[in-house]
Amino acid sequence: MENGFAIAGDYMSAASFLGISGLIALYGYDGLLYSVGFLVAWLVVLFLVAELVRNCGRFTLADVVAARMRERPVRIAAGTSSVTVSVLYLVAQMVGAGSLVALLLGGTSEAAQAWTVIGVGALMVIYVTWGGMRATTWIQIVKAVLLMGGAITLTVLVLIRFHGDFDRLLRTAADRSGHGASFLAPGLKYGGDWTARLDFISLGLALVLGTAGLPHILSRFYTVPTARAARRSVVWSIGLIGGFYLMTIVLGFGAAAIVGPDAVRGSNAAGNTAVPLLALDLGGGADSTGGTVLFAIVAAVAFATILAVVAGITLASSASVAHDLYASLRRKRPEPRSEVAGPRSEVPEPRSEVAEPRSEMADPRSEVAVARVAAVGIGAVAITLGLLARDLNVAFLVGLAFAVAASANLPVLLYTLFWRGFTTRGAVWAVYGGLIPAVALVLLSPVASGSPDALFPHLDFQYFPLQNPGLVSIPLGFLAGWLGTVTSAEEPDRARHAETEVRSLTGAGAA
Template sequence: MLTIGLFLVFVAITLVITIWASRHSRTANDFYAGGREFSAAQNGLAISGDYMSAASFLGIAGLISLVGYDGFLYSIGFLVAWLVVLMLVAELVRNCGRYTMADVLAFRMSQRPVRTAAGASSIVVSIFYLLAQMVGAGSLVALLLGDADGSAQTLTIIAVGMLMIVYVTFGGMKGTTWIQIVKAALLMAGAVTLTVLVLVRFDGNVNAILHTAAQTSGHGEAFLQPGLQYGSSLTSRIDFISLALALVLGTAGLPHILVRFYTVPTARAARRSVMWAIGLIGAFYLMTIVLGFGAAAVLGSDEIRASNKAGNTALPLLAQELGGGGDSLGGVVLLAVIAAVAFATILAVVAGLTLASSASAAHDLYAAVIHKGRASEKEELAAARLSAIVIGAVAIALSLTAQKLNVAFLVALAFAVAASANLPTILFTLFWRRFNTRGTVWAINGGLISSVVLVIFSPVVSGGPNPLVTGVDFHWFPLANPGIVSIPIGFLAGWVGTLRSKEDADDLKYAEMEVRALTGAGAY
């Protein structure tokens, strides 16, 4: 009840923010980009709040507590990815686009085919990411309420979906950004508190944490070495390389990250906001290492698996134990606080994802493709709000079928699609003069279709140790992470499509884009 009370307090605060923001979201610029009024520091906090999701707070710590070193590799991939964003994407995308990724891709291409492909890809990536957040919310409730029949878990997924629809429909980018800023502050405070408590438990001795974790894991010293999850066979080693590629390259293609660069007034502010985000995210992922191994040391892997096979509840259980145990007031309070922070994390991220996908649906598909750029601003905003409702409903329905999957893995799938479909197209558009409309469409569709098909026929969906579909086995692709195959397909498809097209690249348009990208002249 204490957890639910704290969660309701956060919901009340966010609803107040949403009501306030709704009064300042009258134009498309307000709804999609928050009026471009946020500072670099504010946007950096919001990016951190958008990026440090339930997969980070629950999934990665849970994976480390179960598979040790190999779970820690997720943290490395998520952090290193921001160097790609900083060096290749942030400033250039801010200068070339207006509201969405498709604005950049369609700048010098035929509008309708490019926006259709880019909009579809953005929505698919966002849906995958939404599943992770909502499954994480359900796992928390199952732990807190002892949800034997799964009814509370189901109701929680539905409630989170309804709230994210409200946030986006009424608050737009302004409301979503301030919710993410509040959430980032809460998440960092919660992570710091738990990290300090773990270190105090072991007198600040990190070696003692690692040694104890190895003993209680059931794997001995192998828990601290590579190979427990990705190393038992050649297939698992290749799977790890595939995962690393997706994590490092996928961030630069995530729609809900790209749209954040349009909320600041200049490209310089976009670059500085990435620097803020790198500092915050780096500190957070360093703490997840302590928390993951600390959970294994304090609780033991068997207790974590008994609560949730995928490890999603390791962190709340750790908080309860560090507070004095389930029968103590301190344990109950700390569990409630951390669970409420996790709920806040989920709500902030799902709002950002829903906003990005609804922007693609309305701005790219409805306004540019269906109405050929002739839709009024009022009609486009109505379409964006309706899209948020539809996407929220789809995410709720899919989340109810994916409750057994580890949330960090679900996010890895989203990263694979983003790295395969979005990133090749962005890089070709920005840096290859010859690139044309057919190449753009082929790159997006090639990366998107290959990654989704490989996931469908992978051990994740059927035939694996914890598949989405039980009772049947139709998998033929051996890897759980498709990136090592789908990312090259995305680049190759864009290259082949460009060379096979008779369309001549518009050199003047490319020159205009190059000047805008590098100098900001003419940027919105």
């Protein structure tokens, strides 16, 4: 149960609390895609990866792949993709923090947003550096409880305002939106031409498949003692997350009906401040004590949400740098292949294929030191990008991180777990074959340039029409993994795969 709350805390980020509600308030039905996609994604995690990843891994995603591959190239590739996904996810949290504090300070001051982004990043780097996994786990649990409490309170108040009549809530939201009945129908944001419709499909694929490739979510499965506990953790988290996303629907339409889309846009063009404005109105208005108190509580919960998620992602990404990139690059001699040359008659000592190479590459103390330095570096990169992206919706930014995770991490993970003939070249190609196109397409999309809301609004190097690259980059990741395997001269290590298969399915040797 504790780990389920911690997973839910890791997952329910600023994108969930601030971003989704804001998108629903601005675009109605089309904003629901985020709520549905984020929740359905957990079925993929539950049925395909949770138990198997727990049995095969130790610290990071690369441990799972390296269990049956040549370690150095696989760890470098997986570590690179994990850090990239983590940085993109961190950017969304930084943007959410900037929007929230700018609202608290009574305006949309760019200076306030910038200093908030810097402050949040610095605070969490210090926290992760000295607190580690135990501290991060408990901040996730506390944050999940606070977030659920805040969401329940606001949902009840919205329903009381409309006397429990959800139909009346929807009709009022549609009337105030200025779009009428089309506010409650598909197509307001993702309708019209084929580019918008393809963007809709691309975003849906990214949201549903991306969760299974998020490094900070996968690392949560290594903190439980058994595979059964991993499954139960996911069941707990699905219950919590499912209830929360149902409430975001009420909050989004409540903000549209009570605050109004124009007021939401006036505060923040991307809709990131819809929920705090809703709390202010539900409490009695800007000049009332109740409104001020409720606004302050919701803002505090949202800020705690951002801090907790930043802590979890920073921890996972810095661990990947230390355990995968640093340890692999320090290796001074070729990896011994004699250990796995012949068939094995029994299950080896627990986690020997993971633990032994690790001791050759770097000792635990040096890895901890590198992880602390990496936390600072990753925080600095996320702060810089957060300053550039402060005008974008946080749920939309998380959608980009999900697309990269689904393109680079999910193909190699599924191939490793389920394809007997998968090779090291296939693993490396799967990671880079999804990662490079996903990042490149984002840079060439309307997100980076060519529009007033882009990262670089005064430049125009837009050549890819879709805002989310998932529709193209996810299939490319799977295709690259298959192509790398079938063109590889390397003979798959059947003994090592058999060992991984037994371990993943039974948990033997995974203690």
